Amino acid sequence: MRTALGLLFIILGFLAVKNFAFAQQEVMACYRFLYTQNYKNAIEVGKRAIKKYPKNANAHYCLSLAYAWVGELKLALEHAKKAERLTSKKTDLLLIYNQIGLIYLTMGLQDEALPYLNKSLNLAKELGIREAQALLLNNIGLIYFGRGELNKALSYFEDVLRLEINEIYKVQAYNNIALIYRTKGDYRRAVEYLQRVIEINERYGRYREASLTKMNLGNTYREMKDYEKAERYILDGLEGVKKVGDKLSEAIGYIFLGWLYKDKKDYEKAERYLLDGLEGVKKANAKPFEAIVYLLLGSIYKDKKNYELAEKYLLDGIALAKQVGNKLSETLGYRYIGLLYKDRGNKDTAKEYLTRAYNLYKSMGAEVYAQEVFIELQELEKGAENLTTSQPEVEACFNFHNARDYKKAVEAGKEAVKKYPNNFKAHYCLGLNYGMLGELKLALEHTKRAESLTSNKRDLMEIYSLIGVIYERMGDLDNALPFL
The missing domain is CATH 1.25.40.10 (Tetratricopeptide repeat domain)
Structure with a gap:
């Protein structure tokens, strides 16, 4: 974003x-x-x-x-x-x-x-x-x-x-299209466009621009949970912008590193890099990035159960995002503060904020984010009773999903459906996480299989919703509407 x-x-x-x-x-x-x-x-x-x-x-x-x-x-x-x-x-x-x-x-x-x-x-x-x-x-x-x-x-x-212009003048459009695909959850196409941007910039000797794109690519790999590549590209890009004295981009690089370590739950490193980045963006008066840092710090303090400080940072971040007109950051703030109230046991307020985030993501076409919030709302409504199971492989799949490690969730889900081929929860979890990775055909296959393996109305309500979301992301509204 x-x-x-x-x-x-x-x-x-x-x-x-x-x-x-x-x-x-x-x-x-x-x-x-x-x-x-x-x-x-x-x-x-x-x-x-x-x-x-x-x-x-x-x-x-x-x-x-x-x-x-x-x-x-x-x-x-x-x-x-x-x-x-x-x-x-x-x-x-x-x-x-x-x-x-x-x-x-x-x-x-x-x-x-x-x-x-x-x-x-x-x-x-x-x-x-x-x-x-x-x-x-x-x-x-x-x-x-x-x-x-x-x-x-x-x-x-x-x-x-x-x-009709030389490709060097199209390179920023390639970068921006990559951002659109990343926000929509099409990470494969986002990575392809960003790699093209790096190649063109390096070919024309635009090494600073290539460094900026490497940081952007690293942030994309962070969303894909490929933390090794994320760290490598962000650090490589950060080194490049430091060499030319670009202080604002250096600060943005620190923010990306802080976001990465936050996702890895290394909160000490995350907080240090985010505060370094905050100093740089405040000096540059780059308020959109300042808002993002407040939201990320708020999410960290939520996870550390410092709820009062978390609430302050999240509300400040939402207010600043609204002030500068950045809907993506504003929506992220609603999601984070909804999860904060969920952790504090304030179910009604949590539902209000998460619903607001879900509706905004849907209106933008950011289906992957919308799907994540949809699941958070379902978990809020019914607690964890439908996600618990006596089969450790199935439980592992859901645990990895809740930790947002979708690749490991898929691996656990594969083991679960191999061992329990007629367990609807195993197929549902595998389909859910294939969807998070953008593998929509496989997501649909396993979610449909889950549908055929249960007659429980409460379970089917959840499965139908997921099938509808998958069809919608595939652009098949005719099939999506009956399930939704």
């Missing part, structure tokens, strides 16, 4: 050179340092440029770009706004509007970002600059992604792929 904003600041280098006409040595040097990813020197030279040429839009724009790369968003916005006031040239304003929109977007100010990005897109179309159109379509799509409008976001990203 959610996570794309750390990847936003793409410079279309040739556009800057082509569209900003300048003879000033300091301004040219600022751009040269940007292209070689020496952001510290770009800032120093940019400062000299605006001191010598205080009314030069090019100097303020270059300094804004340099500050943005290192996560100094307030300074980046200040100089971008100055550049806007100092020029009326359409090719200049195209880039400046985009820069201002991106800064607002990374700050979580979507309502402020969208008008600037649309103004920039209109200029790109008017001037016939397809590469700039690609950049703007991506950035506008990310706003809708943050709002949870996944299909609308996807339409913007796919519009980029239809443009």
Whole structure:
């Protein structure tokens, strides 16, 4: 998620050179340092440029770009706004509007970002600059992604792929499409797109961008419960962004590591990395990531049974996510606080929040997350009596599922159905966890088998719901509706 904003600041280098006409040595040097990813020197030279040429839009724009790369968003916005006031040239304003929109977007100010990005897109179309159109379509799509409008976001990203441009200008669309597939639970396609992004960036010498994508890929492997690959890619990417002094992306890398260790239940490491990340994103005023850290810390304190502190962080995270308009984070917060109230024995409040999370995930098309919350609601309603069994293999399958280790749950489920081929719970658990891994045909096969092995109405209600969800995820609404 959610996570794309750390990847936003793409410079279309040739556009800057082509569209900003300048003879000033300091301004040219600022751009040269940007292209070689020496952001510290770009800032120093940019400062000299605006001191010598205080009314030069090019100097303020270059300094804004340099500050943005290192996560100094307030300074980046200040100089971008100055550049806007100092020029009326359409090719200049195209880039400046985009820069201002991106800064607002990374700050979580979507309502402020969208008008600037649309103004920039209109200029790109008017001037016939397809590469700039690609950049703007991506950035506008990310706003809708943050709002949870996944299909609308996807339409913007796919519009980029239809443009007749070099593949390097399509690479951000590939990355963003990967985020859509990850949110929808199609991890295989998400990984394929992210690997393509890394390959293209490395081929063009864009090693910083490749490092950012490696962190994103690592976070995807975290969701897939492949913790070894997750850690490897996040650490590799983190090392890359450190080398170029990108402080905001470094902070995001720490957040991804904290999230990973949280999932592994190594709470000491998780808390340490999350607090390091929080310091960096607060300094950059990157509020969408700040909200995520509050939610993750709240979930950790819930698991450690420090319920008062957990509630404070979760409520703060939800409030901030709502403030910046990030529906995915807001929904995650509802889920986490619902589980908190479940642990505290407040069933009605837990049900209220979990139901809200389920409905929001469904409205976004985030079916894997919706399915997880649906199961949490069922467990809340009836306790654990239907998940207990005398067969240890079946019980192991459910235990792994509750720990969200879906790969191990599948392995335990296979052993269970091999040993107890006529046990509906074994087939149900195996089908459930195949679904969590995106193996929908196998999920449907075993869930249908579970249906044939029981006549208990309460059990069938649960099985029918799962079959309906699987058909829905397969895009077969005709078959889904009777079960739902």
